[in-house]
Each structure stands twice: as C-alpha cells, then as structure tokens.
Amino acid sequence: MSANYLIIKKRVRLTTAFRDLTAGIEAWRLWSKLAQQDLVARYQRSWLGPFWLVFSAAIFLIALSIVYSTLFHMEIAEYVPFLAMGILCWGFISGVAVEGVSTFVEAETYIRQVSVSLFIYVFRVLYRNILIFLHQFIVALFVLALFGKLRLTTVPLAVLGLFLLFLQAGWIISLLAIVGARFRDLPQIVTNVLQILFFITPIFWEPSLLGAKRWIADYNPLNSVISIIREPFLGHVPILDHYWLVLGTNAFGWLLIVVVYSRFSKRIVYWL
Amino acid sequence: MAYIDLDNVDVDFPLLKPEHRSLKRLLSAPLTRSRFGIDARRRLVLHALKRICLSISQGDRVAVVGANGAGKSTLLRVLAGIYPPISGTITIEGSVAALLSMGLGMRDDLSGSANIEFCLLLQGVPPKEIAHRRDEIASFTELGDYLDLHVGAYSSGMRVRLAFAISTALDPNILIIDEIFAAGDARFIKKAETRMVDLINRSKILVFASHSIALIERFCDKAVWLDGGEVRQYGPIKDVCQAYLASLG
Numbered sequence: 001m002s003a004n005y006l007i008i009k010k011r012v013r014l015t016t017a018f019r020d021l022t023a024g025i026e027a028w029r030l031w032s033k034l035a036q037q038d039l040v041a042r043y044q045r046s047w048l049g050p051f052w053l054v055f056s057a058a059i060f061l062i063a064l065s066i067v068y069s070t071l072f073h074m075e076i077a078e079y080v081p082f083l084a085m086g087i088l089c090w091g092f093i094s095g096v097a098v099e100g101v102s103t104f105v106e107a108e109t110y111i112r113q114v115s116v117s118l119f120i121y122v123f124r125v126l127y128r129n130i131l132i133f134l135h136q137f138i139v140a141l142f143v144l145a146l147f148g149k150l151r152l153t154t155v156p157l158a159v160l161g162l163f164l165l166f167l168q169a170g171w172i173i174s175l176l177a178i179v180g181a182r183f184r185d186l187p188q189i190v191t192n193v194l195q196i197l198f199f200i201t202p203i204f205w206e207p208s209l210l211g212a213k214r215w216i217a218d219y220n221p222l223n224s225v226i227s228i229i230r231e232p233f234l235g236h237v238p239i240l241d242h243y244w245l246v247l248g249t250n251a252f253g254w255l256l257i258v259v260v261y262s263r264f265s266k267r268i269v270y271w272l
Numbered sequence: 273m274a275y276i277d278l279d280n281v282d283v284d285f286p287l288l289k290p291e292h293r294s295l296k297r298l299l300s301a302p303l304t305r306s307r308f309g310i311d312a313r314r315r316l317v318l319h320a321l322k323r324i325c326l327s328i329s330q331g332d333r334v335a336v337v338g339a340n341g342a343g344k345s346t347l348l349r350v351l352a353g354i355y356p357p358i359s360g361t362i363t364i365e366g367s368v369a370a371l372l373s374m375g376l377g378m379r380d381d382l383s384g385s386a387n388i389e390f391c392l393l394l395q396g397v398p399p400k401e402i403a404h405r406r407d408e409i410a411s412f413t414e415l416g417d418y419l420d421l422h423v424g425a426y427s428s429g430m431r432v433r434l435a436f437a438i439s440t441a442l443d444p445n446i447l448i449i450d451e452i453f454a455a456g457d458a459r460f461i462k463k464a465e466t467r468m469v470d471l472i473n474r475s476k477i478l479v480f481a482s483h484s485i486a487l488i489e490r491f492c493d494k495a496v497w498l499d500g501g502e503v504r505q506y507g508p509i510k511d512v513c514q515a516y517l518a519s520l521g
Contacts, residue, residue, distance in 0.1 A: 029393055029399055030393045030394060033389075033390060033393060034390075037379060037381075037382060037386075037390070040381065040382075041379070041381040041382075044381055109377060110377055110394065111354075112349075112354060113354070113370075113372055113373065113377070114352075114354070114377075114394055114395065114396075115352055115353030115354050116394070116396070266356035267286075269354060269355060269356070270285060270286055270355075271286070271288065
C-alpha cells in the first residue's frame with residue numbers, strides 16, 4: 001500500500017529527489033533487510049559464510065605485503081598497516097562502483113511491481129557494502145593492533161572519514177544506478193576504470209614515492225577519501241586539503257544527484 | 273473518500289533497441305554519418321495509453337476489458353503508481369494495493385516466514401502490524417513446519433499457496449487486480465476464493481482486469497473497454513460488455 005495522496009504532474013521538480021530520499025531513509029527496515037538477505041544468499045551453504053570476506057582480505061594482504069614491502073624497501077611494521085587500511089578502503093570503493101551499476105537492474109522485479117522510493121535500492125547496495133566493509137575491517141584492525149599502530153587519540157577523525165566515505169558512496173551508487181539502467185555498457189566501463197584507478201591511487205605505494213610527480217596523487221580525490229581514513233587510524237592527522245576535496249566532491253555529487261534523479265526518476269522503470 | 277481521477281494520461285514505452293542502449297553509439301553519433309538518428313524527439317516509442325480520462329469514485333467496482341495488448345495491464349500499473357505517465361494528471365485518494373502477479377519478491381533462499389515478513393515490508397505494511405499479519409498468513413497457508421524451510425525446496429503448489437496468502441493479506445482502500453488467480457488443491461481453491469471475495473468486499477474501490485466475462489460480471493458493476501491504448505467505452509457493465517463482445521463477433 002502506497003501513499004494516500006498521489007499527484008503526478010508534468011513538470012520536473014527538484015523536490016522529487018528530496019521526497020524520495022526521505023522516503024528511502026524512512027524505509028530503513030526494508031533496505032537493511034534486503035542487504036542482509038543478499039549477503040546471506042551469497043554465502044549460503046559455504047562453511048565460512050561471510051567470514052570468507054575476512055579470509056580473502058587476509059590472504060590478499062599477506063601476499064601483497066611480502067612482495068611489495070621488499071620492492072619498496074619498507075619495514076614490514078610500517079608497510080603492512082598502511083597497506084591494510086588502503087586495501088580495506090579500496091575494496092569498499094570498488095565494490096560500491098561495481099554493484100552500483102546494477103542497482104536498479106537487479107531490483108527490476110521489485111521496481112516493476114511496487115511503487116516505492118528508488119533510493120531504497122540505492123541504500124540496499126550501500127548498506128550491503130558497508131556490511132562487507134565491516135567484516136574486512138576486522139582484518140585491518142587486527143593488523144593495526146599486531147604492529148602496535150592503533151592510536152586511539154585520532155580515532156574520532158577516522159570515524160569522520162568513514163562517515164564521509166559512506167556519504168560519498170551514496171551519490172556514486174545513485175548516479176551509476178541511473179546511468180547503468182539506461183546504458184548497459186556501463187559495467188564494462190566501470191571495471192576498466194577501476195582497474196586503472198587501483199594502480200594510480202596510492203593504495204599499495206606511498207605518495208612520496210612519486211617524487212616530482214606527486215601531483216598525480218594530490219589531485220586524485222580517491223587519495224583524499226582514503227587518506228582521511230587511513231592516516232587517523234595510523235595515528236596521523238590528515239592535512240586539511242584532503243577534507244576540502246572530499247567535502248567538495250560530496251557536495252557536487254549530491255547536487256548532481258538531486259538534479260539527475262528529479263529529471264529521470266520517472267523514466268527509470270521504462271528503461272528496465 | 274477514496275477516488276481515482278485520470279485526466280488526459282499518456283504512457284509511452286521507449287523501444288530501447290540494443291544499439292540504442294549503448295553509450296558508444298551515443299558518443300560516436302555526431303562523428304559517423306549514421307542513418308540511425310538518436311534525436312531525443314525522434315526516438316521510437318510505443319504509445320501504450322493515449323489520452324486516458326477516467327474517474328472512479330468510492331464504491332465503484334470497475335472491470336477493465338479489452339484484447340491482448342490493449343493496455344489493460346499498463347493501466348493497472350499506472351493506477352498502482354508504477355508507470356509514471358509522460359503527460360496528464362493522476363489524482364488518487366486512498367491507499368492502493370495491486371495484485372499484479374504472483375510471488376512478488378519471494379526469494380528462494382529464504383524461509384517461508386522470512387519471505388512473508390519481507391513481502392509485507394515491501395508492500396509498506398507498518399512494522400507494528402507485521403508480526404500479527406505474519407501469523408495470520410502462516411495459519412492460512414496451512415504450511416506448518418514447512419514455513420521454516422527455504423522456499424526453493426517448496427513444491428509449486430506450496431509456493432503458490434504462500435504467494436497467494438501474502439498478496440491477499442493487505443487491507444487497501446483501492447484494490448487493483450490483474451486476473452484472479454486461484455491456487456492449490458481442490459480444498460485450498462475453495463478457501464482461497466472465500467479469501468479473495470472477502471478482500472474484494474472490504475475494498476472501497478475495485479479495479480479488475482480479466483478476460484473472464486463471468487468473473488467480471490460477478491464482481492463488477494462498471495466496465496472500461498480499452499482498445500489500442502484508448503478508452504473505447506466506459507459505463508455500466510452490461511452495456512460495455514455487450515458492445516465489447518459484439519466487437520469480437
């Protein structure tokens with residue numbers, strides 16, 4: 001049963017996006033359930049269940065640590081915590097991008113049968129990825145504790161960084177979901193872009209290694225997104241520039257979503 | 273007062289061919305002298321509903337008749353808020369529930385009772401009522417311990433029972449039905465029919481699309497005849513059905 005009063009007019013109104021966003025947040029029971037069910041379904045009948053997430057993160061980290069700490073001549077105790085935080089954030093970012101594209105496509109049966117805010121499906125993908133993130137976070141925290149790098153004084157800053165990361169993911173999923181419903185080439189494009197981004201973003205190497213070409217890292221918004229989480233967890237205070245860049249892309253992204261969603265939300269069901 | 277008012281409603285389906293679905297074409301369109309235009313105004317569309325004006329007030333029991341592809345299901349989906357019209361105004365007062373197809377959102381990997389809970393959430397049932405309605409649905413299905421088993425392991429009859437019980441557990445002002453479905457073994461069909469009739473009687477407005485003249489004459493007092501996406505006739509059921517049947521020859 002949907003709203004009591006429904007008027008659909010021709011004009012595009014920016015309030016559409018705000019109304020649907022509010023309705024989406026209010027339906028948190030629905031999207032949190034959907035996300036949990038997705039994960040249960042994904043790991044059903046496997047022995048480790050969602051702890052496969054923990055396990056694969058650990059394996060990946062160990063393998064990379066051994067090779068790259070040697071290549072970069074870095075102390076294991078310095079390199080592994082750095083890498084652990086970077087990989088953790090990257091896993092979330094790439095998961096959000098890959099799954100964001102198919103947000104509406106995978107929800108097609110629901111969208112065709114019930115009239116609810118489309119943001120419910122966006123939050124489903126977001127929450128699902130946050131749950132995955134939290135599983136892998138266990139590995140990162142373990143690594144930090146193991147090498148004695150965990151600094152509680154800067155943890156509030158790290159929490160702020162995480163909040164900004166999740167906020168950022170919200171508009172990215174929304175945008176990819178809308179474009180991905182219309183253009184079915186997007187998954188391939190996203191996969192390719194992600195592959196490049198993984199290597200040009202300071203995840204398994206430090207920005208200082210770039211020397212004179214440091215700007216490659218400094219102007220990369222992903223570097224800022226990761227830095228404001230990684231550095232506080234390692235006991236450093238990130239430079240203010242990172243925050244400006246992250247807040248800027250967040251504001252820009254959400255504004256873009258308000259406009260794009262209001263303009264196209266009514267067409268999405270016809271694209272599926 | 274529950275009512276529905278459609279004023280000049282148009283619905284177009286864009287025909288998105290695979291080549292239109294590709295970003296590459298859009299990007300290369302200005303470069304190549306392609307014979308396929310991707311002009312926003314000259315896209316291929318299907319006019320599913322044309323200038324529909326329809327007003328339904330409380331107490332009306334409206335049948336939707338018409339040949340295949342006349343736009344019956346599209347009209348029901350417009351009323352349910354699923355297809356936003358490209359032009360025109362829709363005013364609906366009252367809560368709407370639509371029985372459009374069986375097994376809405378059921379997930380094979382979940383248990384029967386988890387599915388009940390989830391489908392109720394999806395239909396927008398307030399969280400406070402969910403536990404109570406879940407029990408009611410569970411007892412109606414008579415599936416007992418099977419409800420703890422994942423739905424993938426159900427027989428098709430059991431699955432239909434569950435889907436039927438869930439989709440008829442709502443209590444809307446406006447009820448929209450796309451073909452009545454009866455399910456299960458002989459005894460269950462009888463039980464299901466009682467439940468369906470009950471649901472129909474509780475609703476303040478019924479909009480019911482069916483090809484069975486016997487069924488619509490049983491439940492409806494008005495009828496709208498759709499033809500090629502347009503309203504051909506709207507009025508008392510006897511007149512409309514007569515004209516419709518006559519047109520079939």
